[in-house]
Amino acid sequence: MSDIPKIHSIKKTDKETLMKWYRLLFLGRTLDEKAPNYLKQAIGWSYHAPAAGHDGIQLAIGQVFDRSKDHLFPYYRDLITNLSAGLTAEEIIYNGISKDTDVAGGGRHMSNHFAKPEWNIHNVSSCTGNHTLHAVGVARAIKTYEAKGVAFSSQGESSVSEGYVYEAINGASKEQLPVVFVFQDNGYGISVPKKDQTANRKVARNFESMKHLRVMYCNGKDVFDSMNTMLEATKWAEENQKPVIVQANCVRIHSHSNSDRHELYRDDNELGYVKEYDPLAKYRRLLLRYERATEEELKAIEEDVAAEVKVAHRKGMAAPHPTPESIHDFVLPEPYASSKYPDGTHTFDGEPQKLIQGLNETLKAEFRHNPDTYIWGQDIANKDKGGIFNVSKGMQQEFGKKRVFNAPIAEDFIMGTANGMVRYNKNIRVVVEGAEFADYFWPAMEQFVETTHEYWRTKGQFSPNITVRLASGGYIGGGLYHSQTIEGALATFPGVRIVYPSYADDAAGLLRTSMRSEGMTVFLEPKALYNAPKAATPIPDDFEVPFGKARTRRKGKDMTIFTYGNTTHMCVEVAEQLAKEGLGEVEVIDLRSIIPLDTEAILASVKKTSKALVVHEDKVFGGFGGEIAAQITTDAFEYLDAPVKRVGSTFTPVGFNRTLEAAVLPNNERIMEAAKELLAY
Template identity: 70%
Template sequence: MKKYNIKTTDVELLKKWYYLMTLGRALDEKAPAYLLQSLGWSFHAPYAGHDGIQLAIGQVFTKGEDFLFPYYRDMLTALSAGMTAEELILNGISKATDPGSGGRHMSNHFAKPEWHIENISSATGTHDLHAAGVARAMVYYDHKGVVITSHGESASSEGFVYEAVNGASLERLPVIFVWQDNGYGISVPKKDQTAARKVADNFSGFKNLKIIHCNGKDVFDSMNAMTEAREYALLNRNPVIVHANCVRIGSHSNSDKDTLYRDENELAYVKEADPLLKFRRMLLRYKRLTEEDLKEIEEKAKKDLAAANRKALTAPDPDPKSIFNYVLPEPYEPEKYKDGTHRETEGEKKFFVTAINETLKAEFRHNPNTFIWGQDVANRDKGGVFNVTKGMQQEFGEARVFSAPIAEDYIVGTANGMSRFDPKIRVVIEGAEFADYFWPAVEQYVECTHEYWRSNGQFVPNVTLRLASGGYIGGGLYHSQNLEGAL
């Protein structure tokens, strides 16, 4: 594995990194001005203090091979991965030409789906499940690439993050979970999130999982950690957690006032730990670049940001009438029984469960890119509690028909993710053996429902969710409830 350090890294690469870091920081500092001028950027989460790890994520991301799920603080990550300053501003001020959502999504949520820099929601950490689903598809289709998913350390307290790590470890999926640890979840200190000082250590007992700790403030340590993580995930088809120690120089966001919970000593410390200034000092100390070189780069970044700003401000705003576009995909139009009716005398009478089973088998034969998983879906000769999948694993194999962990969020979230890999993929999921048990997956169900609108029609999960509900067996609570109204 190539190791990066200040003495041996190519000078042109050092210039590129310094340019990206300088341009990113300039935009990070400019973002609040758009709100002051009533131009947009109503939500801004400054990344300053995360510079090393975010530069590294973007540099390691390989367009055409990898998928990247950045979170709302990942401005430099997106810039380093190849997005332009103009594209980032288009998101910030909600322009119609924003490549991620056409101005629909919340500001500071950067995406470029055509490059597989994915559009994610504001519910931080939920995208870990989508990342695992994409990685499952990579393994099945023998695709050379990894999935990188990123968020803060506090999001790792979420149950669905545990489900994602557990599932990726179980299935041996090439996912890199990057946790940017700045010590706070908004104003909640890390000590109130977890007993472990480094949250990744909570996962140290997981089989097939590699954990790498790095200094997220340091460019070279971060580059080495991310390079090692990608090479390991590719070679071993195993997940990796990269735990990056950072600082948060500013507030959590523009709606947060960190002086209410941080004292002067802490605020002075985080400013002294500024990764950009540290990198600048190193370049001078080791005589890799001169003061004139650095000022030239800084001037170029300043001019490029001004040009990007001018172009973004003249971009068109979304048409208010378009708000009703991409609310729901076009409905399926049947070729037979187009009027929605048929005569009972047509065809052979069958039990409902038999009809479902035969329909699934017919579709699996028709489309080899169809999959089904869920709770108690297939184990030897058992085809689930209702025999819906009877005989399917034997005919179509364990890679297409399999039982998932009893983790409803994981079942639904990975379906969302797997269908992102290729639009030809179709997924059927048994969300729970009985509909009553589906409640833990509701947040991922909701995620699925607004993907189409939020991405401006660029993505909709190709997922059919099957739940058994009703009073047939007279099971009372948790075996006979009807959820249709709530869903």
Template identity: 70%
Template structure:
């Protein structure tokens, strides 16, 4: 492997490096001026002191082969990887032509998706999980290349960094984790983050993981470290940590004042350690360049900056009328069952069978489909409820496999793997039970705003399956449903079937669609007789299309999931007892929501009862009730009512569960009261 040093590196390469370092520093130092002029760059994290390692990351990055996840301090890394000064400034000024996001994301986040320089979140180091997912795809498809993900040393305190490094070493994936260690997490010194002075040492016991330490201030040491890391990752198919010792010359960002926590001696030391000035002195000392030659390079960089500055300032600002673009992509449109209904007779299938058979059918339909999760592929077992039984046997261990008990890792690597190619579709069992999904919510949030944040350039094609709800005597962590909380996050479709055919149809549409879907399965209905239906081959259910389970004229009951069955029983009971004609609407899809079906029913009946298993307080029904109250008030003959769980966790003993979760009797009383209003 070629070694870089001041004597043997050719002059043209040295010239390029010095030009990039000079131009990068000029932009870095100019960024605060834009804010002072009210032109933008309201978030700026200066990179000065990280020059060596950032130059090296960009130089080692191979366009067309590698993926790069730079973090918000990696201005020089992005420039070194090939982005132009104009592209960097367009991002800083949040212009409409900003490649990263068209002004939707924070400044100082640099991306060029067509080159696989990825747009990352502001939540530091979340990209490590995405990097592992991309590398998994590289390994599966036999792609030559590496994934580079960088961040500061304090980010290593995050649990998902451990999950990413653990997963990459377990799966033996070509990921380079670059830790740019400048000694501070904003104002928090490294000693308050970890007991190891070198944070990479925390991972020294990991099998299949190589750790390389380098001086991130030194161009040559950094280049050699990154070149070695890339070669090792490709040839050995193993991950590498490059721990680069840096200094932070300035404050953490323009929102920070480092003089409040750093003394004059330290500030003098880091300024003296300036990598750019050190490199300049070396070029003169070893007579690779003359003073005049370096000044000429500096003048060229200054001219490029001036030209880029003028173009970027003149670029258009984002158009606020586009704010609703790229929240959700267009879904797959059903081709046969366009409204998601059928009238077929025949043998009924349980919901668990319908889901299992649909998964298998879609895996045959699209060979670029993958599934993983906890306990989903263990010999003849397919999870706690056997939903994925037989999947691994038919489709192999590379397409269907178990994941660690790390929910963030399960979701984050799905986000990453789908970046490799838009044809990929991923189904994940996000947790054994929906109640255990909370550790993954950080990555759930990432998935929801990817499409919008990227200005439509990328969306994770991922379906998250979760066994949800109660009525099984499961108690805490086995009986709760979470759609009310997660529906507040734009960017995810949320579906919740009640019957086997809808479970099959919604799953098929989810797996064929572009975008991110939360697919909630009422586990109490997996093998329930009342949820079993005829399931047509290739049945499809469109998103945002409710199903009228029972037509009526006196009251509209709007429901979904487990409570749909209670509502149908109540409607039949009221008809037999008093002749009331109650309409039951099964929403099936919460986001998007079929407002038209709800409104048409309310116009007809003038009374609305919303029933769901989730808590009444802040549950999804509150949004439906508000929507009816705001837009359909003139049609109402009674206040909108809601039935759901009381505002407590779900208890384990049957007496607690019965008191907490809505049942037939509670729904009956509410419906009868409304009918008699």
């Protein structure tokens, strides 16, 4: 940005810059018009959102962006933005036809989702506008580390209707963060006109009352107005450490994408109007009218661009496709490995500590271990209170408000800004209370799903190093939104680890491993056990528990119970009672880790006992126990002497009245009944 003059016009801008811009604009238009031909020939580029009509503002975004300090989150129409920021024609084509050489992610993501993570041009998903939260998270890191630069978030005006966009702008305003939100307004969200999106003709007006936020408007069809506005917006955001919205008025010359037919909802007058206001044609006319370029010079650029695109096309066609085997690469990064506690099954002498104490002290120890560790969530840093259950008590006092702070009651914001902040530095580790109770996590699901496939989608270029803490489960008389457990639903998404400890030492050890590992881990905390004496154990200061390693809580030979979380203690109690009654020696396996799952330990125990009972707090129907049972019947069927049985909650919500709760959740009696039936089979 520093080498660009402050004020631009057709007369004041130097010729070299004017010609460079024309080359970028013409290259962008050439690729824009070439893209549909690949689809027609069944070569690729199956999704293409034309940039024509957005040329001025996109050129400006890319020219103002400084990859040495800034972060850019382009959206799917930002072809010219990416070229202007430095991507080459061949990199654009590699992405368009989904080749393995695509710098955005090797063909793993939809075409037209251009990126170059090594330059801080981020790989953005297809959930329109969701990257606004990631830009806010990066801007938080820029401010926290007192660095130069801003985060740019670019999107169409219709995506501003998404709730998480409001959350992002509200959060950037509250925290006073250096973000430039660019709304490229072409009047349509696919076929939906903006009058059906918002009451204000200019959607940026919806945000003008927000404190610390500057709102600017420009003609996105005009190169000079766009450039001057973006320069001013970027300078103001960086110098004042506050957010800016730039609303750029554009036109959409073509259909929304190659699967849309705009003639079905736009009349001939409108189609003629948008072509008349073609930004590229206007810029070309200006260069000639003000004698800043000759026809011959422009023709020479156009011929040079045509030759460049031909070369890029040949390279694109010759580039390799991703291999089928590569689908298994970069699902999850390798976790932190403990050398001292490789299996996490040690027993220790000492004073038992409650599960909540183990979590609190491990959080503090890891914050001391890594100064680039942060935690935020709802209600977690208010005087002497540390979350609704006080798990983070005392942390803000020790580590300060920059590292430990409250978030708005907006779960998508909590998750989305975590995704953003960890992009700034690979050493950063973020812990979030994704919601006060696991049941309230559902508003964050869009950002959760987004984060699960970041590592895979970027081909390993970005790992979201986040631990999501959720107080989970019932047995507290909480009822709806306070007593559910959600691991069965979350386990359907590849790209995330899920752990669910039952004892204080495992809770501490798994939390330490989660916070030291790359990638995202959901850490489910059985809140009914926070202060339960039966979950208390001695905890060494450095204890670590690896992912995917089950723990045998009781040895046996006649049957195995597989369990985790709140029901682990019930299963141990039932097994002890069965032994006292002389009905059998039951092995109890505490899985601890849902994903990855210790399949080896499961199968080994089934082969030894020949009978399997799966017990968890979640509903039997659709619960994670179905996956465990399926693996047993698939891989150890010949060792079974009885069908695999399951015990869990009824297929109902959890009621608030204690009588209703007891009727829903599993208990010792139900587990005992199932175990006796299985032992007698």
